[in-house]
Amino acid sequence: MSGLYFKSMLVIIMIFCNFPLLQGQLLKSYLIGESDQVTIPFVYTNGFIIVDVIFQKILPLKFIVDTGAENTILLKREHAEMLNITYHKKIKLLGSDMSEEVHAYICNGSFLQLVNTRSVRHNIIVLEKDHLFLEEYIGSRVDGILGAEFFKGLIIRIDYKSSQLTIYDPLKFNTSKLKNYKTFDLEIINNKPYINCITEISSGTSVKTRLLIDSGAGLTALFHHNTDTLLTMSDHIVKGSLGKGLGGDIEGYSGRIHRLNIGDLYFNNLLSSFQDLDETLIAKDKINRNGLIGNLLLERFDVIINLAHSKLYLKPKKNYNKTFEFDKSGLTLFAYGENLNKYYVKYVTEKSPAADADIRPGDIILKIGFFSYKWFTLRQLNKLFIGKTGKKIRLKIQRGDEIMKKEIILRDLFK
Numbered sequence: 212m213s214g215l216y217f218k219s220m221l222v223i224i225m226i227f228c229n230f231p232l233l234q235g236q237l238l239k240s241y242l243i244g245e246s247d248q249v250t251i252p253f254v255y256t257n258g259f260i261i262v263d264v265i266f267q268k269i270l271p272l273k274f275i276v277d278t279g280a281e282n283t284i285l286l287k288r289e290h291a292e293m294l295n296i297t298y299h300k301k302i303k304l305l306g307s308d309m310s311e312e313v314h315a316y317i318c319n320g321s322f323l324q325l326v327n328t329r330s331v332r333h334n335i336i337v338l339e340k341d342h343l344f345l346e347e348y349i350g351s352r353v354d355g356i357l358g359a360e361f362f363k364g365l366i367i368r369i370d371y372k373s374s375q376l377t378i379y380d381p382l383k384f385n386t387s388k389l390k391n392y393k394t395f396d397l398e399i400i401n402n403k404p405y406i407n408c409i410t411e412i413s414s415g416t417s418v419k420t421r422l423l424i425d426s427g428a429g430l431t432a433l434f435h436h437n438t439d440t441l442l443t444m445s446d447h448i449v450k451g452s453l454g455k456g457l458g459g460d461i462e463g464y465s466g467r468i469h470r471l472n473i474g475d476l477y478f479n480n481l482l483s484s485f486q487d488l489d490e491t492l493i494a495k496d497k498i499n500r501n502g503l504i505g506n507l508l509l510e511r512f513d514v515i516i517n518l519a520h521s522k523l524y525l526k527p528k529k530n531y532n533k534t535f536e537f538d539k540s541g542l543t544l545f546a547y548g549e550n551l552n553k554y555y556v557k558y559v560t561e562k563s564p565a566a567d568a569d570i571r572p573g574d575i576i577l578k579i580g581f582f583s584y585k586w587f588t589l590r591q592l593n594k595l596f597i598g599k600t601g602k603k604i605r606l607k608i609q610r611g612d613e614i615m616k617k618e619i620i621l622r623d624l625f626k
Contacts, residue, residue, distance in 0.1 A: 413446075
């Protein structure tokens with residue numbers, strides 16, 4: 212993905228049980244063998260990193276690489292049932308609304324293998340029911356989430372330009388070869404990487420923020436604005452759905468912040484998301500962050516996350532801090548159908564161009580301009596809606612039995 216979208220597809224998964232999830236017996240030397248490093252190709256689409264995984268040495272699946280999720284999760288229980296997987300414990304998970312409980316199973320010692328790696332035993336969580344429907348969000352097949360525990364004690368490089376994930380043996384990793392990289396300290400909590408940044412929501416008011424480095428979030432940055440009194444939301448914000456979680460839609464706001472500093476790297480007028488967190492969880496220290504940094508910001512760099520020695524290396528791309536492009540329609544489309552090549556309107560932002568055109572949730576997209584929906588991927592459709600202000604996009608839609616023509620005139624939603 213080119214960093215041209217701002218479709219916030221955040222997945223929040225929290226363990227909610229009274230016993231620890233057993234850790235997988237994953238040895239870094241076993242994962243990559245005797246090699247100094249292995250390279251794994253991935254598909255980068257709509258802000259998500261998707262890799263091929265062989266499950267139980269036989270079943271090819273697609274997993275999201277998610278440093279923001281501690282555990283590895285199989286979304287579709289039918290894959291486990293197909294292979295007669297034994298469940299060791301039934302657990303409860305706390306959903307994205309921080310209140311609704313959903314059920315899942317712990318499965319110890321499942322075999323997982325990535326391209327060019329060995330097959331390793333790893334503990335996974337199997338959802339009783341897929342509550343996320345990530346395929347609809349992303350427009351691409353997704354069977355599971357590869358959590359941070361899978362990469363425990365390793366060094367991983369994310370090359371967004373080449374769509375390659377490289378895993379290094381920490382004992383053989385040579386930092387002297389890192390040219391033009393900036394080095395930052397990380398804090399590793401429950402296998403997940405956190406970095407301290409300086410955030411200015413408005414000019415002149417800065418606050419130190421602990422942000423999760425989250426490769427499973429298809430956004431630039433998100434702030435939990437009720438974790439610090441100085442993280443007050445921007446003046447010009449838009450309310451809407453930030454994405455999908457276990458308990459349903461994740462509600463929040465989008466708006467610009469004055470500045471985000473990662474050391475001496477900075478982003479001005481950064482379009483960000485804002486989300487309230489449950490005050491009870493904050494009080495009990497269940498939430499240990501002020502927000503997160505997602506792929507749409509990370510893709511501006513060559514990224515190396517050193518989980519073995521708690522370091523982050525960032526190599527800025529040219530014009531890394533140029534203005535982020537974003538949706539100017541107010542439409543959020545979902546994919547559906549066997550091949551995920553049909554599209555319908557999931558959300559319409561209030562007072563947006565799409566709302567002005569009387570486009571509604573549930574409307575089915577038939578044509579864009581003169582072209583059938585069949586000519587487009589979800590990513591291509593999203594890209595259309597980030598065009599220049601004033602651009603007109605004509606749509607043919609279906610609402611029930613009625614066929615309609617609509618015209619959207621793109622404009623900045625945050626002015």
